[in-house]
Amino acid sequence: EVRLVESGGDLVQPGGSLRLSCAVSGFTFSSYWMGWVRQAPGKGLEWVANIKEDGSDNRYADFIKGRFTISRDNAKNSLYLQMSSLRAEDTAIYYCASIDWYGSSWFFDSWGQGTLVTVSS
Amino acid sequence: DIQMTQSPSSLSASVGDRVTITCRASQSINKYLNWYQQKPGKAPKILIHVASTLQSGVPSRFSGSGSGTEFTLTISGLQPEDFATYYCQQTYSSPITFGQGTRLEIE
Numbered sequence: 161e162v163r164l165v166e167s168g169g170d171l172v173q174p175g176g177s178l179r180l181s182c183a184v185s186g187f188t189f190s191s192y193w194m195g196w197v198r199q200a201p202g203k204g205l206e207w208v209a210n211i212k213e214d215g216s217d218n219r220y221a222d223f224i225k226g227r228f229t230i231s232r233d234n235a236k237n238s239l240y241l242q243m244s245s246l247r248a249e250d251t252a253i254y255y256c257a258s259i260d261w262y263g264s265s266w267f268f269d270s271w272g273q274g275t276l277v278t279v280s281s
Numbered sequence: 282d283i284q285m286t287q288s289p290s291s292l293s294a295s296v297g298d299r300v301t302i303t304c305r306a307s308q309s310i311n312k313y314l315n316w317y318q319q320k321p322g323k324a325p326k327i328l329i330h331v332a333s334t335l336q337s338g339v340p341s342r343f344s345g346s347g348s349g350t351e352f353t354l355t356i357s358g359l360q361p362e363d364f365a366t367y368y369c370q371q372t373y374s375s376p377i378t379f380g381q382g383t384r385l386e387i388e
Contacts, residue, residue: 197325204368204379204380204381204382205317205319205325205368205370205379205382206379207370207376207377207378207379210377219375219377220376221376221377222282222376255324255325257324260330262330262331262334263331265312265313265330265331265372266330266372267315267327267330267336267370267372268315268317268325268327268370269327269336271324271325271326272324273324274324
């Protein structure tokens, strides 16, 4: 069974930092691109970042502006999102997801249940 | 950035109805368009990728079409479990963008 389990969400003050984790099981983690997608309360989906199978290629949304870093540890079957200089507008549920390819196109296939990040003083 | 605009933002329908949701891209994205379904409190679920390819396990009442800048998601014969929010997503170029969502409600 494919499982993605996020953790690390918390209440943090503006300007603070947080590290999200996503523990993966049920598939060969090291063979898949992975990504993070977030959803502010009552709002739509927003892509955050993607990372290649071996971590050699990272892609970020424009709003990241160097504040977030996506990484992975294939030996631990884990994906991470290091977030710093957090702002109120970063408040959201953060989902990790595996990426599947169809030719040159791709989509988010399996998703975790999400972890809530709240940025507030 | 490529803007994705869905219409309508919400719609009401009845079980058994046929509904169509439209997604327009601000520039051509070929067929690099995915559709997701999200139910309250749950993670999104992939329905259709590359504009018209049904993901394994997704009921055949869901279908997608389009290319370039205009795409549609059609649900033929709505079932109670289909009432949810639907999102389109372009993967043609970074940054990846989603539509704002279409909420499908029971009439």
